[in-house]
Amino acid sequence: MRVAVIDSGVDATHPELVDSVSADSINITNYSDDIRDLVGHGTAIASIISADRNSLGLVGVAPDSDLVVIKASNDNNAFTQSNLLNAISYANDLNIPIVNVSLATDATMIPPLREELQLGLDAGRLFVTAAGNTGTDQPQNPAALATINNTGALLAVGSVDENNIISGFSNRAGDSRDFFLVAPGEAIVTADAFRGTIEQNGSSISAAFVTGAAATLLSKAPHLSGDEIATILLATAQDLGEVGVDETYGHGLLRLDRALLPQGSLVIPGGPAIYSSDLQTAWTYLSTFSETVNVANIKGALG
Numbered sequence: 001m002r003v004a005v006i007d008s009g010v011d012a013t014h015p016e017l018v019d020s021v022s023a024d025s026i027n028i029t030n031y032s033d034d035i036r037d038l039v040g041h042g043t044a045i046a047s048i049i050s051a052d053r054n055s056l057g058l059v060g061v062a063p064d065s066d067l068v069v070i071k072a073s074n075d076n077n078a079f080t081q082s083n084l085l086n087a088i089s090y091a092n093d094l095n096i097p098i099v100n101v102s103l104a105t106d107a108t109m110i111p112p113l114r115e116e117l118q119l120g121l122d123a124g125r126l127f128v129t130a131a132g133n134t135g136t137d138q139p140q141n142p143a144a145l146a147t148i149n150n151t152g153a154l155l156a157v158g159s160v161d162e163n164n165i166i167s168g169f170s171n172r173a174g175d176s177r178d179f180f181l182v183a184p185g186e187a188i189v190t191a192d193a194f195r196g197t198i199e200q201n202g203s204s205i206s207a208a209f210v211t212g213a214a215a216t217l218l219s220k221a222p223h224l225s226g227d228e229i230a231t232i233l234l235a236t237a238q239d240l241g242e243v244g245v246d247e248t249y250g251h252g253l254l255r256l257d258r259a260l261l262p263q264g265s266l267v268i269p270g271g272p273a274i275y276s277s278d279l280q281t282a283w284t285y286l287s288t289f290s291e292t293v294n295v296a297n298i299k300g301a302l303g
Contacts, residue, residue: 001219002066003049003211004091004099006084007042009035009071011193014043016051016058017067024094025069028087038075040193044200045102047191048208049215058191061212061256062219068096072103079103084142085113092120097218097226099125100211102204104132104140104171117145121152126226128211130203131158131171131180137247138174146179153230157207158249159185164240166248170203173250179230180250181237183209213256220260232259 002022012021012035027034037043050067051060072087073079084103091099099120109117120127132140139146143156159170160182166172173180185206192198214229224232236258237251245251 001062001064001098001215002068002094002096003062003215004068004070004094004096005042005046005049006070006072006087006091006099006101006103007045008039008073008075008077009037009042010046010067010069011037011043011191011195012069014047014191014195015056016047016054016191017043019052020046020050020060020063020065020067022066022068025067026090027071028090029071029074029083035069035071037071037193039077040198041073041077041102041204042069042071043193044190044198045100045204045208048188048205049100049212051191058189058197061209062215064219065212065215068094081105081107081110081113085110085116088113088116088120092116092123092125095123097125098211098214098229099127100207101127101142102130102207104130104143104203106134106140109141109145113142114145117142117154121147121149121154121226124151124225124227126152126214126229127154128207128214129154129156130207131156131173131176133159133169133202134171135169137172139171139176139180143171144176146176148179148227148230150227152226154179155210155230155233156180156250157203157210158182159201159203159206160240160253161186164253166241167201167203169201170206172248174247177245177247177250179234181210181233181254182206182240182249182252183254210254213254213259216256217259232263235263236261
């Protein structure tokens with residue numbers, strides 16, 4: 001499953017990530033293939049999403065993901081909106097279904113950037129964004145733009161501690177509460193940019209957990225669109241704080257275990273006609289398992 005990580009780059013030689021980084025990765029600040037991460041932020045995010053399943057100590061939430069790393073920040077982990085715009089445009093051009101944006105700013109998003117995000121939403125993409133680490137009642141941008149339309153979604157993600165209490169540094173759900181989740185974001189062991197590990201804190205870390213969960217869900221059900229993935233993650237979250245959706249935790253704690261359970265109504269996809277003789281054959285076969293399979297409704301439908 002392809003996932004875009006818009007961040008500070010990645011240590012593509014890290015033992016936990018050596019098999020995860022796509023050849024499509026790019027440094028969008030100069031349009032080169034130099035995606036080296038000199039601050040470690042992007043490497044940490046990448047490892048939470050897709051650290052290899054090996055014996056080295058870390059395992060990502062979605063270890064089989066193919067990470068398209070888009071380096072959009074400088075070596076001090078600062079970014080310009082123009083670079084973020086170009087990074088999102090690149091992800092849109094490659095039709096990558098899930099995009100992690102663990103970057104945040106108080107600046108108002110420039111119109112071309114908002115338009116590029118909208119193009120991604122209209123194409124069915126899921127953007128997962130960090131709420132920010134300023135401890136305020138509202139997410140920073142682009143998380144403040146959180147929404148779901150009829151094809152795609154932009155989720156905002158805050159951080160909780162080991163007791164599922166909102167982190168002191170984490171921005172709250174505020175006006176984005178209907179599209180807001182929380183996930184672990186304190187003392188999380190991640191890969192660092194020097195082939196080792198390090199403990200990290202921040203809503204950026206939390207967003208990576210949600211991205212990994214979304215990638216896992218999409219790998220199990222590839223037909224899902226961005227809005228459907230977001231809706232499932234929100235609907236299956238564990239309620240925290242005040243009962244129901246609230247201005248601190250939004251929908252609550254990410255619960256991938258719940259998200260992977262069957263959701264909604266059973267739908268039979270359209271295709272070649274199914275004749276009663278075929279159903280009769282199927283019913284006869286299922287009848288051999290009558291002790292464990294309820295076939296009464298199938299038989300009744302056949303007359």
